[in-house]
Amino acid sequence: MTLSMIGLLGGLGLLIYFTLRGMNILIAAPLCALVVALTSGIPLMPPLTDGAASFTADYMTGFAAFLKDWFIVFLLGAMFGKVMEVSGAADSVAHWVVQKLGMRHAALAVILACAILTYGGVSVFVVAFSVFPMALSLFKEANLPRRFIPAALAFGSVTFTMTSAGSVEIQNFLPMEHLGTTQFAGWRVSIVVALFMAFTGIWWFERMMARAVANGECFDERADDPAQKSYDNLPNPLLGLVPLGLVLGTSFYFSVILHFGKSSLIVALLVGLLTAIGIYWKKFTNLGVALSTATFGALIAISNTCAVVGFGSIAKLTPAFHDALAFMTAIPGNGLIGAAVAISVIVALTGSASGGQAIALPLIAPHYTDAGVDPDALHRVIAITSGGLDSLPHNGYVVTTIRAICGETHRTAYLPLAALTVVIPFVGAILAIALFILGL
Numbered sequence: 001m002t003l004s005m006i007g008l009l010g011g012l013g014l015l016i017y018f019t020l021r022g023m024n025i026l027i028a029a030p031l032c033a034l035v036v037a038l039t040s041g042i043p044l045m046p047p048l049t050d051g052a053a054s055f056t057a058d059y060m061t062g063f064a065a066f067l068k069d070w071f072i073v074f075l076l077g078a079m080f081g082k083v084m085e086v087s088g089a090a091d092s093v094a095h096w097v098v099q100k101l102g103m104r105h106a107a108l109a110v111i112l113a114c115a116i117l118t119y120g121g122v123s124v125f126v127v128a129f130s131v132f133p134m135a136l137s138l139f140k141e142a143n144l145p146r147r148f149i150p151a152a153l154a155f156g157s158v159t160f161t162m163t164s165a166g167s168v169e170i171q172n173f174l175p176m177e178h179l180g181t182t183q184f185a186g187w188r189v190s191i192v193v194a195l196f197m198a199f200t201g202i203w204w205f206e207r208m209m210a211r212a213v214a215n216g217e218c219f220d221e222r223a224d225d226p227a228q229k230s231y232d233n234l235p236n237p238l239l240g241l242v243p244l245g246l247v248l249g250t251s252f253y254f255s256v257i258l259h260f261g262k263s264s265l266i267v268a269l270l271v272g273l274l275t276a277i278g279i280y281w282k283k284f285t286n287l288g289v290a291l292s293t294a295t296f297g298a299l300i301a302i303s304n305t306c307a308v309v310g311f312g313s314i315a316k317l318t319p320a321f322h323d324a325l326a327f328m329t330a331i332p333g334n335g336l337i338g339a340a341v342a343i344s345v346i347v348a349l350t351g352s353a354s355g356g357q358a359i360a361l362p363l364i365a366p367h368y369t370d371a372g373v374d375p376d377a378l379h380r381v382i383a384i385t386s387g388g389l390d391s392l393p394h395n396g397y398v399v400t401t402i403r404a405i406c407g408e409t410h411r412t413a414y415l416p417l418a419a420l421t422v423v424i425p426f427v428g429a430i431l432a433i434a435l436f437i438l439g440l
Contacts (some may be wrong), residue, residue, distance in 0.1 A: 004320040007039020012349055015311065019351070019394035020410060022403075029307035033059055033314040040318040053317050062313025063306040066358050073170060073262070074302040075295060076269035080243070081126035082294035083273060083287075087280035088233070089240035090117055090130040096237035098134050106138040107152050107205055114156025115198075120244025121168040121272055124157040124397055125301065128405050131156075136225065145217040148209050150402045151416040155205065158397060159425055160197040162353075163383040165190035168251050168269070173262045174357040175382050178365040179375040182255045183264070186380030189435045193384060197428045201420050208416050224407070239279060247272035304396045308350040312359040315349055329364060335373040336433045339364055340385045344426075348389035352396065357386050377436040384432050388425035391418065 011032040018028035037044070037055040044055045084090040094113035101109035110131060117127045135149045162169045165187035172183050179185075250271045254264035277287070284290065315321050328345065331338040342364050347356030361382070368378055391398055393410055398421075402413045 004040040004318045007036050008315055008318055008320045008349075010039070011036035011311070011315070015308075015351070016392065016394040019399060025304045025307050025396060029311040030059060033311045036311075036314050036318060040320070042314065042317055055314060058313050058317060059310040062359070063310040066306045066309045066355070067302060069358075070170060070305075070354075071298075071302055073173075073265055073269065074298045076266060076273060077121065077123050077170075078126075078294040078298035078301065079291055080121060080247070080269050080273040080276065081123035082290050082297070083276045083280070084117075084122055084240070084243065085126050085130055086287075086290045087276065087283040088235055089243070089276065089280060090122060090126065091134075092234040092237045093117060093240040093244075094131050094134055095234060096240075098138060104142075106135075106142045106144060107148070107209065108202060109138060110135040110149070110152040111156035111202060111205075114153055115161045116241075117244070118157045118169065119161040119164070119167055119248070120241075121247040121269060122244070123301075124162070124169075125297070125400060127157050128153045128397075128401050132405050140219050140221065143219050144209055145212045146219055146406075147217075147408055147412045148205070148212070148416055150406045150408055150413045151205065151420050153401055153406070154391070154398070154417050155201050155420040155424075158353075158391065159201065159387055159421055160194040160428075163387040163425070164194045165380065166248065166252070168247055168265055170265075171353045171357065171386055172383050173265050174354060175361060175365070175379040176255075176261050178361040179369065179379050181375050181379040182259075183251060184256060185376040186432075186436070189377070189432050189440050190380055190384075192435060192440070193428045193432045196431055197424050200427070201424045204424070205416070205420060208419065222407070235280060235283065242279065243272045243276040246275050301396075305352055305355050308352045309355040309358055312346065312350045312355060316359060316363070325363060329367050334433070334437055335368045335371050336377060336381045336436060339368050339373070339378055340381055340429050340433060343382050343385045344389045344429075347386050348392055351390060351392055351394040353386040353390035356390060357382065374436070381429060381432050381436065384425060385429040388422055388429060391421040391425075 014035060015028055015032040019025060034055060042053060042055055043049045046054045046057050048054065093116060097113040097116065098109040113131050114127050118124055131153060135152060139146050139149060161167060163171055165184045175181060247268045251264050251268035254260040254267050260267065325342060328342040329338050331341060343356065343360050346360040347353050350356045350359065369375060393414060398417065402408050402410060
């Protein structure tokens with residue numbers, strides 16, 4: 001048991017280390033899962049077992065199961081985001097928000113631009129790519145430290161919008177098939193928590209930047225900074241909101257009225273995609289290339305998630321994991337507390353909110369629903385909690401945003417990002433649990 005726990009924690013530590021060192025997650029995840037398997041006595045291949053679990057079979061079972069369940073969602077989401085990006089619609093909406101708020105509220109403008117696009121169904125990666133040039137220009141004009149840009153992008157994308165009621169992100173849809181809920185589960189509490197997270201996060205972010213400026217930090221211009229985008233020929237921003245609104249409206253109708261479950265997300269993204277193509281048809285020089293690029297991006301994104309799901313599939317076979325899960329589900333008091341702890345541990349283990357939910361929900365959802373925990377409350381607490389410890393340094397979105405998009409390092413940019421995307425959602429989850437216990 002001791003060796004199993006050492007292997008489990010060591011495998012997680014190695015996964016974080018390798019990711020920070022730039023190793024491809026498709027290599028790092030199975031390699032670290034192998035460490036976990038060896039320290040827990042899990043046979044490597046099916047021929048070495050008597051029909052029991054094995055490393056190669058169970059890793060790929062977890063990998064393939066997530067791919068089968070969510071590839072179409074990832075594909076349509078990537079295509080929708082790419083069409084919004086290539087047509088200029090995403091830039092138009094973001095630029096409109098930035099113009100309205102201006103330089104005096106540079107950080108708030110960046111956060112709100114990300115929030116509107118993400119809540120409307122645009123991929124968080126597309127949002128980061130679209131908003132970063134505007135954020136860079138704003139921070140330069142306001143002479144603010146550029147190392148805070150990743151935190152602004154992430155806070156607007158993967159916190160109070162990603163896990164709120166009505167959101168069309170996968171993290172809000174995963175609990176539905178296990179709990180029989182809709183994407184609007186626990187909406188009253190969700191509104192309160194989302195507002196709390198948004199206002200608290202913005203206040204904290206402004207304080208962190210003010211302290212940095214007071215210490216002499218300023219914008220540091222670099223020779224390799226991207227050229228300033230031209231925003232002269234963008235489509236009408238209000239027109240850009242139409243596909244986003246249709247995604248939200250369609251998902252509501254098919255989820256709440258027709259009870260399509262996660263299939264409502266597929267319908268909504270398809271409606272948004274076709275609408276965006278129809279509206280912006282004249283904006284495309286080569287739509288086929290754009291959709292092909294989106295397909296490749298979807299494959300990379302879901303493969304990265306599948307890789308960490310595979311790691312989690314091996315982790316959950318270990319004695320250490322089962323003992324830890326038994327301990328967490330036996331925590332006395334309200335079941336929402338135990339569920340939040342369990343989800344936090346598993347998303348931290350995988351470095352992925354969606355990957356962690358995919359592993360945890362089949363294990364914990366029946367336990368808590370059988371114990372009489374309200375499914376709507378459980379859905380919302382799981383969704384909000386999953387958006388906290390998933391943002392550890394090895395999270396794919398964190399690595400991409402800090403390094404590839406913003407050109408920063410974890411040493412300079414991760415602490416403010418962690419404050420907004422780990423601490424704030426964690427406190428939000430505590431608030432959600434308290435409100436549900438009080439009967440809101």
